[in-house]
Structure formats: C-alpha cells, structure tokens
Amino acid sequence: MVRTLEQRRFPVKKLVLLASKRSAGQTTTFNGKTVTIEELTPASFAGVDIALFSAGGSVSKEYCPIAAAAGATVIDNSSAWRMDPDVPLVVPEVNMEHAANRPKGIIANPNCSTIQMMVALKPLHDAARIKHIVVSTYQATSGKGHAAVTELEEQTQAKLSGKDYPPKVFPSPIAFNVVCDWKAGDMDYSEEEWKMVHETRKILGDQSILVSPTTVRVPVVNGHSEAVYVSFHRPLHAAEAKDLLRNAEGVELTDGPYAPGKHPQPIDAAGKDAVYVGRVRDDIGVPGTIHLFVVADNLRKGAALNAVQIAERL
Ligand SMILES: NC(=O)c1ccc[n+]([C@@H]2O[C@H](COP(=O)([O-])OP(=O)(O)OC[C@H]3O[C@@H](n4cnc5c(N)ncnc54)[C@H](OP(=O)(O)O)[C@@H]3O)[C@@H](O)[C@H]2O)c1
Structure with a gap:
C-alpha cells in the first residue's frame, strides 16, 4: 500500500504508519524519507484525513469507527465492514458513486x-x-x-x-x-x-x-x-x-x-x-x-x- 501511494504520486502531506506494538519503532522509507512506525492507539487518528486499514478484521472492527469519529475517511481492506448496509463496497471503475453515501465514514474494499x-x-x-x-x-x-x-x-x-x-x-x-x-x-x-x-x-x-x-x-x-x-x-x-x-x-x-x-x-x-x-x-x-x-x-x-x-x- 505504501509503495502504491509512492508509485502513483499520491498527494501526501504527512504519512503516519501504524502497526502493533511488535513493529513500533521500526522504520521504512516513503518518497526517499525515513518514516518511523508507531503503535496503533485510539489517539492515532487526530488530524488524519484518509485512513487506509489493512490489519485484519478484528482491528478494523475496533478501530475504523474510532478513526471515522476523529474525522478521517476510512478505507478498509478487511472483510469486517463489507456487508454492512451503511458501508459502501467500492471498485472505482464500477461503482464509485456508492462512495458518496458513507454514513459511518467507512468505505470497504472488496475481496480480491x-x-x-x-x-x-x-x-x-x-x-x-x-x-x-x-x-x-x-x-x-x-x-x-x-x-x-x-x-x-x-x-x-x-x-x-x-x-x-x-x-x-x-x-x-x-x-x-x-x-x-x-x-x-x-x-x-x-x-x-x-x-x-x-x-x-x-x-x-x-x-x-x-x-x-x-x-x-x-x-x-x-x-x-x-x-x-x-x-x-x-x-x-x-x-x-x-x-x-x-x-x-x-x-x-x-x-x-x-x-x-x-x-x-x-x-x-x-x-x-x-x-x-x-x-x-x-x-x-x-x-x-x-x-x-x-x-x-x-x-x-x-x-x-x-x-x-x-x-x-x-
Ligand atoms: N481485497 C483486499 O482488500 C484484501 C486482499 C488481501 C488481504 N486483505 C486483508 O487485509 C488484511 C491484512 O492482510 P495482510 O495479508 O496484509 O496481513 P499481514 O501481512 O499479516 O499484515 C498485517 C498488518 O497489520 C498489522 N497488525 C496486526 N495486528 C495489529 C494490531 N493489533 N494493531 C495494529 N496493527 C496490527 C501488522 O503489524 P505487525 O507487523 O506489528 O503485527 C501488519 O502490519 C486482512 O484483513 C486481509 O484479509 C484484503
């Protein structure tokens, strides 16, 4: 996901990388700069515009609503929200118009x-x-x-x-x-x-x-x-x-x-x-x-x- 953002020159002002305690403190690069991975906590989403989730269903169930409540638009890769009637399930070439109606502030990414x-x-x-x-x-x-x-x-x-x-x-x-x-x-x-x-x-x-x-x-x-x-x-x-x-x-x-x-x-x-x-x-x-x-x-x-x-x- 990080490489895809880089390759497509996504307009990122600030990238926040979150994972579990196991990975906190490790570093990776984004656009040639070093970024340190932080531990996911309920406070992680302050000031975040778009939150991309890919940490499994249980993490998404708990943290997607927290990110949405903090003002982020959430795009979730797990299966946790896909069949929720208040969460659009979107393939951009197919039904991008569904993304406009997202009462929970969450958009689900379908199964591969x-x-x-x-x-x-x-x-x-x-x-x-x-x-x-x-x-x-x-x-x-x-x-x-x-x-x-x-x-x-x-x-x-x-x-x-x-x-x-x-x-x-x-x-x-x-x-x-x-x-x-x-x-x-x-x-x-x-x-x-x-x-x-x-x-x-x-x-x-x-x-x-x-x-x-x-x-x-x-x-x-x-x-x-x-x-x-x-x-x-x-x-x-x-x-x-x-x-x-x-x-x-x-x-x-x-x-x-x-x-x-x-x-x-x-x-x-x-x-x-x-x-x-x-x-x-x-x-x-x-x-x-x-x-x-x-x-x-x-x-x-x-x-x-x-x-x-x-x-x-x-
Ligand atoms: N079509 C799709 O959208 C699609 C395709 C493939 C997979 N998926 C879904 O994407 C999700 C991830 O799959 P993957 O293959 O990328 O898994 P993965 O390689 O195991 O990566 C999981 C990531 O989640 C983090 N994580 C795990 N538990 C966490 C926690 N409690 N708190 C914070 N971060 C945590 C891990 O961090 P640590 O390294 O610190 O543990 C790791 O960065 C799954 O739900 C899978 O079903 C969706």
Missing part, C-alpha cells in the same frame, strides 16, 4: 477475487444485464499473506529434495497440488465463495444476480486467475463483449484468435495495475452466453491499488 471479476463484467452488465455467473478461481498463495508464500516456496524446495514439509497455513500441501478454500460457509460453500456471491450483488446493486463460485488455491506466488461463464437477460455474443471490453476502464483485453500461451497469465499480471481479460468466447451449447478468462495482481488491483484508487477519486 470479486474486484477483478467486477472490473471485467461491469461493461457487459451495463449492456445486457447479468443473469448468472459461474466462476472458478485459481488463486495465488500471496492472497493468504506472506507466510503462505513462504510455505509454497519452502515446500517446493523440500519436495524436490525428497524432504518432508508438513503444511501449516494450508490444510494440505500447496506445492505440486491445488487446494479448495477450506474455511467453511453455509451449504457446503466456503466463506471465500460466499464473499463472491454477496459482494457481486452489492457492488452491482442487483440482488437477483445468480453467482455459482468454486474458489481454489494453486501453487502460484502472485496473481489470481478466474474462468468465468456468464449468461444475460438478452443474448450477448463474444464479438460484442470484446467490443465492450476493448475500451473498458481498467481492462486490458487480449484479443485475436486463441494461441497457445497467449492468454492472460498471472506471471505477466504480477506487479501490474490492469485486469487482464482474454479467451472471450461464445459458449458451445447455449447461444448468447460467453466465457472469459480474467487475471489480475491480487495484491495490487485485488487490495492495495483498489484502496488507493478509492482515495485518489475521493
């Missing part, structure tokens, strides 16, 4: 998988109104934090050396494997899958949209991929969808006939800001419905960048 799908689908929704989305994700380990990336790297090395490396972050080995999201939600869907259902409906402002998700972790360091199938209230064909996506804000369309290796890939999206959309094609069996392959950097567009973009537009 939902953000990139919304950027890709909004132009199509505007044209033909989405009826049903069937989505399968191929999510990177970085979405589960630094420890998850370390586990992938160390476990891969261990396996190649014939050594044992029991899983810690993941419920089963992530090296040379794929792992379905394991935090259980209702009806045998995972919590991550339910986030895609509820957040899609809230962001697009349409509770009738059907979303059928399967969320899966793959041995990728960074960059989420999604295979998305969509049907609409009127037929929409791949040619029209490509025309709509070619000029869509935040989207990079990979056009042209399918060529091996020429589709959006996490290895290319990592470190970039765009949502990459490719393999836009008509369904074989159901005319007027389409498939897309959607890839983005989950740490940038799926988290830090989206939060900073909200702040930029505010």
